[in-house]
Amino acid sequence: MSTRSRTLLFISYRDSKARATKYSRRSSYVPQLDDDSESAALIPGPSSPSTSQQHLAINLDVALPPRWVDTSDRVEGLLVQLQGKIAQLDKLHAKHVLPGFADRTQEERDIDALTADITRDFRACHKLVHSIVPPPTTSYPPGKDAPNTDPAARNLQRALAAKLQDASAAFRKKQRVYMDKLTGHATKNADLLVASGAVSLRGSESAQAVEEDVQMSAQTLQTQTRSTDPSLTARSAELAHLAQSISGLADLFKDLSSLVVEQGTILDSVEYNIEMAASELKEAEGELKVAQR
């Protein structure tokens, strides 16, 4: 995997070229200025990098970047925040699962609030991602609007959807593991949970089997201390919350998957995408010609 950088050579060529043009300009326009630093500060020349950046900013950024650039930043920001919140929730969960005698309603309230917060953030992200490319309006003919949508925006939407999907799936897994732990308690304590739960556990992956083992050991500790648990009703409410959160996340996941490019299909081929872009362009050109006539 050899590579060779020619950047330095390129820059040296560019610098020598730039210097030559600068001198020539100087002699014709501002012959009195000789000091390099002064001239750079007053009249931004193309040679010094910092001033040329400004130059660029003036020259190229006349138009504001499209709105989706901003949206993307917001989604990325939210996702970073979410990571922090999820980590926090993890800690709370871990604490909550441990046995204890103190009043735990505050703890449970915290968990609920944080879970709701995270779910809300996911929904906010989801909404933002959808707003990048507005769903096609019901105009006729239906395909007409498609070439107008910016392909970059569409791709950004796909990328963010994939990212969001990953993050939400990871969180959902955590929630599920947590619920499994809780239901584990319930199974032993109340002897009520039906076989169906056990069936679904059997079908799950080996990673969860490990979780189960951990849970079993924690559970055996608890069966003695909390054999007569008065807060069975509170617990079932908590479980209901969890189940809701999980199914909500699952819906979100399903919804996003319509935006994400499936691996291994023709849509995932770089070449195909470039060809499609080219043919769309031709079609648009053709339509334009027709319109001109």
Add this chain to the structure above:
Amino acid sequence: MDVVKAVETYITKMVSVPSAMKVLLLDSHTTPIVSLASTQSTLLSHQVYLTDRIDNMKRDRMAHLKCVCFLRASEESLGALAAELREPKYGEYYLYFSNILSKAAIERLADVDEYEVVREVQEYFADYAPLLPSLFSLNHYPNATRPLYGANVDTWDPLALMQSVQGITAVLLSLKKKPVIRYERMSAMARKLAIEVNHVINSETALFDFRLSQVPPLLLIVDRRNDPVTPLLSQWTYQAMVHELIGIQNGRVDLSQAPDVRPELKEITLTPSTDPFFASNYMATFGDLGQTLKNYVESYQSRSQTIALASAGNSLASISDMKRFIEEYPEFRKLGGNVSKHVALVGELSRLVAKQRLLETGEVEQGLATGIGQDFKNVQALVSDPGLGFAYKIRVVMLYALRYQRSTANINTLVASLTAQGVPAEMTRLINVVLNIAGADQRQDDLFSNETIFAKGRSALKGLKGVENVYTQHAPHLSQTLEHLMKGRLKDTSYPFLDAQPAASTSGTSTPGGIVQKPQDVIIFVIGGTTYEEARTIALLNEEGTMAGTSASGTRFLLGGTCVHNSGTFLQMLDDAAGQFPSSVYQPPRETNANGGTGLSVQLGGINVTVGGAAGTGVYRSPEGAQPAVQVDGIRDGMRNLLGRVKQGVDRIGLP
């Protein structure tokens, strides 16, 4: 020695910097390279939100995007890039070139970069299409505007030569190999290519400054003309079949001609890196493939049944089952999509096999290629069968002609019946073209000798193909060449080293029990295109190489070619090439005219021991000592066995 990984790493490095929203600009040459080693979703995950061609002049200006260019340093691409830099559409530019960049080109780009938007200029040597971990192609399918040959069959078209040199040097640089070079002695083009590649290695010493291994890697340059048989055969393993019957272009397969295909499957991708089912089955024979696919579908069905049952059951069960479904949703969907894709593809293959009656004809082809069966009668029957296509008939007569080149009378009979069947002269004349370009006197090795039963018995590579069946008996000539190489028996006289100096250490004939210096890494390049059948041989050799105790153990192979042929593209290449050559290429080859004892020659065609003279040395490298005995009783077809035995004996004596 994994070219897919090498190119993938290059691309990942390219799109990782800068960490911002990016556009990736490619040209017609680099698009398939990127497409084969990466995917749209990989690019998206690296914030590449736009992929376009550098020569697309209608791109919008987007100053908020940074631009990564990956281009071949061709005149067109440099011109388009210069135009782009004069009026930059994006914020910053990171330029990557697929090969060595001339100083003049760098200067030219520096000249136009007035806005100083260029941040990087790099050479990333991903200048070839990585089709499989051990197969690369230069994607050069010769045609009239982009020929492979020059004025005759021994000279290069200058552009084709340049691009081949670039492709090979890129392979060497991307894998960090500084090889010794061997080439096929009979091929002037192989020698020319070897010299040119060597020249680049020696003039770019800074680039080729790698840590030396004990035994240097080997670059073996061979010529398609030495084995014209392999690309003419029908194929019976998955990837090779798809390429032969439908065609694979840069990992894409066009199924739009298949009847009743679902719209989303009109075009599919088929690369091992993105398709786990294909990855584990691309070398499977058609029969095994059917069984595997059945299991695959059954596993899919059992899963979807669970889902179906779950949703039909009561609400409690359905929630937990639905959860599980959602948990596995991406994988499930992926499996589902994959199932329908392979079912459609294999279905289409079966349809084509039945339609072209390949099960009947394939047997005859294999017989011709391996030397068993009632060849002439069978071929005649196929030729006069009105149900078979012209292209197919031409192929089978070509195979017959290549095998029994000296039996002019029979060939003429076959050509006559082709004409009687309405096959146009433009097609039948290709039979003479193939004999002129790749006939016995053009070939260096005795192509058909390795297939005698005894030779097979000797082969250390036997059993390589797993369960033999009648359709996959043929082993490409390359496997024999490599076997000789591994045993240290690849003769310097047939495959000379470019520089004479390493010849002493790796010299052809080894003393029994003596240490043969086996190269650790062997890169084979086939001028005129390789095939998927050969790629499979290489992949199997590599698999075998990971096991200890075999003759190939510890050696890694990489195969490449100017392109990857199927029979259609191979015939097309011959046809286009012949158009450039003197018209004598359409005449029967001279040696064949001077027939005489046809009967004798036919029988001996397999080994080429007798006449020899006119064709020059090297072609007939069979033992001289065996000749008289052979000529005495060598009349009947069955005698090839005896010849093989005699040959084997002489070979044994021949070893010092």
